[in-house]
Amino acid sequence: MFRKSISSVLIATVALAVILAVAAIVTYVSRSTYGLALDQQKQAMTQMTNACQRGLDVYMDGVRSMVGTLAARRSMQEALAGDAVRAEADLKQYLAANSKTIWGALLFNTEGLVVAGSTSSGESLAGQNRSERAYVKAIQGGQALYMPKDLLQVELGGSKALTFPIAQAVKGPEGKIIGGVCLFPLWEEYTKAFIDPPRFGDRGYGFMLAADGTIIGHAVDRSLLLKNLTEHEFIRQALEIKNGDLFYDWKGEQKYMVVSTDPDTGWKVCMSAYVTELTATATNQRNVLLGIGAAAVLVLVGAIMFAISRLVVRPLREIEGFTAAIAKGDFKAVLATHFKFEMKSLAGNIRTMVAELKQKLGFAQGVLDGFVLPCAVFDKDNKATFINSHMMDALDRTDDPQAQYGKTSGGFFYGEESRETLTLKALREKRRLDSEVEYTTARNVAKVFNVTSTPINDLDGNLLGVLAVWFELTEIRAQQKKIEAQNQKIAEAATAANTVSDQVASASE
Template identity: 35%
Template sequence: MRRLGLNTVLTLAVIASLFLGIAAIILYAATSTADISTSLQEEELQRTATDMVNLISLSLENGKESADTLASLPVFLEALIGAPERAQKMLDGYLKNSDALLAVLVVDTDGKAVASVSKSGKPLADSYKDWDFFKAISSGNDDYTSATIRRDAAGNTTYFTTAHAVHGPDSKIRGMVVLCTDWNRLTRAYLSPIRFGQSGYGFIFDDAGRIIAHAKDKSLLLAQPSDKTIGERAAALKNGIMRYDYKGENKYMAVAQVAGVHWLVCMTASASEVAAKAAGQRNVLIGLGAVVLLAVAALIIIFNKVVVLTPLAAIAAYAAAVADGNLKAILTGRFRFELAGLAHNLERMVGELKTKLGFAEGVMQGIPAPCGIVGPDCTMLWANQAICDLLEKTAPPETFKGQKSGLFYLNDADRETCSDKALRHRTVLTAHNAYMTPSGKQLRIDVVTTPFYDMDGTLLGSISFWTDQTELHAQQERISAQNMLMAGTADKASATSDRMASAAEELSAQIEQANQGAQEQNDRVQETVTAVEQMNATILEVARNAGETAQNTLMARDKAREGAGLVVDVMDAVDKVRQAAEQLKDTMRGLGDQAQGIGTVLGVISDIADQTNLLALNAAIEAARAGEAGRGFAVVADEVRKLAEKTMQATKEVGQAISGIQRGTTDTIGMVDQAALAVGQATALAERSGAALGEIVSVVETAGDQVRAIATAAEEQSATSEEINRAVESISRIASETAQAMGQSARAVTELAAQAHELNALVADIQGGSGQPALTA
């Protein structure tokens, strides 16, 4: 088989090169033509849609102005307050002169039309209370244009409403004027004639996604399109150009939004019709290119030197191998003239490239921290495995090359990353961010990003290092929480110490009061001792008088037995007995009064003991409030309470003894009165006759018995007095012990108050240092 010669190879190479060049030119020209045609078509679509929006907006604005003008006329206010005749006449003439309106209404605040006129001659509804224009004006709006397209009752045409409020002299809304604009007429005049090529047309969406106007298919009016995604995409776009497929055909569509009512005017055209013109021009260019290719190829074959092709092929193969990453490739072949220098320089270049790339790759592969490199176009150039693990990327790092940095780092291609900002500002940036991984793990990341440049100062990209500070941040939060807890505890301790100090001060005042009561009780006891001593002396005096009375009674008995001659002596003796009885009676009354005084003193002592018991109870309550610090004081308060109870018991026993003395004194006074009566009777008998001496003897014997009873009672009173004396001594001893206990309580309260103040000082020291962290990390 004959091998191809160099000339053939060069010819084929030149022809191929020319073919590629011409093909590229033709492709570029065809593409440019298609792009230009598409751009022109899109501009036409957008311009038409914008013009349609302007026409609709102008119509809406005219409707508002007309409604405003009508609402300002007094005749419509008259209709709303009960005189609709003039308004009705004006509406009839107004509608007759207007081709754009289907109906005009005057509606009151109850939703009823007080005056109306329509092209069909029939009312649009019995009540407008549920219509959107009524709700809008009733809620306080002065004017309102409905975005809802409605059909008339016959279903022949469509319309939209424009309303304006009618105000009374008091500025309150009395009703509204409503214009119903013929939507069919408007779209028929401006939308229906529009065509783009053979199949392009226009249509309009409302804000609910319904087709409210269509240039070709009227059956789609007020219905949802079969492909709802078209309306959804148009609503999301609002203004601009979009492409979509409809029934298998690729189309262009321009979208423009009508302000206020949010209608979307759409103009669509077939992409195939736009491309047809570009395809014809492309075919012409292909034919011309083929002729040019053959002519140029013939000239190059004649004049080109074949010997250049082989060295160039070797150099190309070598360069291709290096470009594919094979830095170990070897350049082979014979090179002459300029090609020899080119081959030598190429080998030097590859050697230098191997050195620098090896150094750079070694540095990057040796970085242990999470790291990524972003190019000037904000796309990923390189990422190591550590950053992929941190961001929970499961794919190999090299697969993310060319991906947007926002998508790689933040899972959102539209978000600007710290690397992007560093590229834009050309400065080193540091950020502290909260980052959530795809698995929901919350991290605290420190990011340091720096841009880097080539030797000519050209920005090559930015390199960022990510540091996971989650654990450190958690420790800082725990430390902060501990500091806040210590500060809160200090506040609570301060409040507790304040309450304890206050309770100690109040308890100290109560103990002072109890101490004063104990002192007063001691004084009363001393007075009681004195009274008891006086009572004892009186009882001894009563006993002595009773003894003397007994002797006198014996003498009277003896003298009575001696005879009537001694009657005078008996009368004297009886008189002495009477006097002694009177004295005894006075003495016993004094004794009763003194016993009453003792009872009063004992009542005071009982009250003091009750108050002491109450104060001791209060002291125990305050000590319980003080907690552990008041436990010692609670023991002292309990001892005080027990002493108070003992005082009350002793006072009760003394009171019972005094009651016995009082009863004995009362009995003695009764006996003395009987004795005095007997003496009086004896004196009367002596005066009458001495013959009554026998009776006198009997009476004297009775008096003797009574005197002996008095003596016995006096002895009993003396014994009771001794018991009272001992009880009073016990009360005095208890009062002294109470005073001592009050002193101990006062000292305990003083010590408690000092501890409370020390606690306050300690809490103040803690709170004073709360501005500094209690722990450091």
């Protein structure tokens, strides 16, 4: 025969509607929207990365053309032959015309000595020795063109700027390399135009890496420039990828990144964005559908609200209030008796359970309160949870026992949180341990205690903590020493008496 119950009412009216609505929403969103939105955003990021890469190619071609043009000028050959007047004028004129894009230009000979050159601000570079620089060594080694691998930080108008060296060999009339021209373009001109503008969602951005993992461009955080970030796994993965993409986790969120590598410099253009923002369109559509489903569910819920309110909600609130009061230690709380169906049985079981808890907790608390010996209880983490007044008296302490709760056994007994104690050893070994301990109290009184540390387990045998009982033996041990001293004196007296007796007997003979 069908039995009327809360579960039958809830299952019949709510389960089918909720399952069908949620299943339809999840299926539609996951199959038709999420994947499509993510793929579209991935394509957009890939296209932007490729565009930035092409921009870098055009930018570097322009720089190569400029340094090549300067290196081909006859004035450069004349300067390397000894007459640097025209070369100096050409370089200054060039810098004046390109002061917003070039930090400096210089001409050096095969020994690495700067023959002519200056910065865009007018500071002369002539006479400096650049023989240890990589671009000089490359030209000295016969390389016609030196492409940069790293960026340099320079002073520009009282602030810091980033540049890089690109050098072209200067050849003499016979075709032999006699020196080189080096330009220092301002790197920000490229990053402003290509790396800074792209945005993907609210927090997606572009950045660039040198071949060694150093940040050489960042659209959001300039403080990361020239910092090596290979400590991060996703940076190491990006360095391994020539051209491709990857997913990675950043601070608890999943991100997607596209990587493109410049073949000449090894620099990598990267575009990174949060997956949740790339799929925001799909999320919004899912939310709309969830709203429609929620409205349908609300209609069904409204039809059964009255029944649920009387049969479930109100009883559960009363049970919740009752159990919350018990959890807070109010064992005088009373649970009402007007429940129906399963709630009536549940309420009865809770009353029985609480009664049993009150009996067992009362018994346990009564045992602890009635303990006339110094004792303390420590939990499984070696933290004090109970200390009776007898323990405080035995240790000659006048502070509040409850103020010591939470301290380790070493911290409470000796003022050293990490100190090894018999209690900690009993916790670790999960067995009862006894030991006689000499202890100096808070009043600097030396005492002797018999310490017993007994593990406490729950009904399933799981370790709950340790009960530490300290029985004072100071007077007993003092009495023992006194008796031993007296026995020693008696023994010595007896020995002396025997000696005298023996002497008298000898004399009488």
